[in-house]
Amino acid sequence: MLNNILRTDIQLMGKTMAIDLLSNDDIVYGVTCAIGNEIINVHAKAVIMATGGLGRIYSETTNPKDITADGLAMAYRAGAQLTGIEFIQFYPYRLGYPKILDLNPAIFDDGAIFVNRDGKRFMEAFPRGEHENRDILAREMFKQKDVFLELKEMDTNSLVRYPELYRLIRRDSKQKLKMKVAAHFSMGGILADSIGRTTLQGLYACGECMGGLHGTNRLAGSALVECAVFGFRTGNAAAEYALKFSHKLPLKTPDRIDLPLLGLDNTQEIISSLRKTMWQYAGIIREAKGLKICKEKLSKLSDELSQIRPLYYRQWFELKNMLQIANLIVEAALLRKETRGSHYRIDFPDEELCVRKSIIERGKSIMFQE
Secondary structure (H helix, E strand, C coil), rough: CCCCCCCCCCCCCCCCEEEEEEEEEEEEEEEEEECCCEEEEEEECEEEEECCCHHHHCCCECCCCCCCCCHHHHHHHHCCECCCCCCCEEEEEEEEEEECEEEEEHHHHCCCCCEEECCCCCCCCCCHHHHCCCCHHHHHHHCCCCCCEEEECCCHHHHHHCCCHHHHHHHHHCCCCCEEEEEEEEEEEECCCCEEECCCCCCCEEEHEECCCCHHHHHHHHCHHHHHHHHHHHHHHHHHHHHHHCCCCCCCCCCCCCCCCCCCCHHHHHHHHHHHHHHHHHHCEECCCCCHHHHHHHHHHHHHHHCCCCCCCHHHHHHHHHHHHHHHHHHHHHHHCCEEEHHHEEECHHHHHHHHHHHHHHHHHHHHHH
8 A cells, every 4th residue: 555645746737638548458558638629648657537427428417517428438449348337327306497406305204295297296106205216216207207396295494404495495485396307327337346447457447437336226325435435446556556567658659549620510419419319218218119219310420420520629529438338328228138226128127126016006906995
């Protein structure tokens, strides 16, 4: 384990996008970067991927604008193994209108409920109600089309414990509070071991771009593991590897990066189509027919990408990365002919879920007879 020391020789590169890994014979030794439209190679004895997930591939997401699967795509192009890319968590506790606001689930202990457009509480048939696992709750909300947060059973003393929501209610108590399910977290990503080593020598991963840590369905509140725990472990492992690095630098730079001709084209229309397509066909509920349609549409968007001349390299590479990982998600979702964790195939329903649903339906029937 390396001793903690104060470093004064760390260089930060602002307004810079890493666009590909430098590698040779499965050894990673740096990155190719775009600073504006200038392309430079940055050599390094070890590279750590800490690029986040892939949420911006979907039209509805809790992720910021720069979470465009860049690290996953770069690692994949260099030959690193990805894992569980089809397992994506969708967040059910986000208020979408009149303001985007993430709710504290504790609000449902204080009397809040979800209702559909008919004012019916659709989660009352489930044992844990609005506290069901996120994947179950997100699916049920998705099926309802429109879902609203109802606070009729909450008193003022309870509401003040949620200041932002309370201020919103005070401004207009009759305003309908519409919910918005959104892509939130990627359980899949770059395959890495217990110290962040990937399948490529010299390449490490931590944070959300690291795959496999949460299996098929992350539990709420556990996302800091790959950041707090693996950030430390990975940093130490990469530093120790770099100290022992015996190869000569720089190695031969591979002729792998395909740079487009620059022009004035805007990529936003293709990005918008990509995100809507993924949300519609490869989102919360999936089936073979829709996934195949999605694959065809993504192929057409890739063809469009090959024809455009972007204003900046960053636009082009972000879109390239999004399309590449979107394709992998669809392919993996087609191959996994089952429902498991957050991956829900309506044409291959999970037996346990079916039994549970049957029990719930029978329970409702008995209650009705009584």
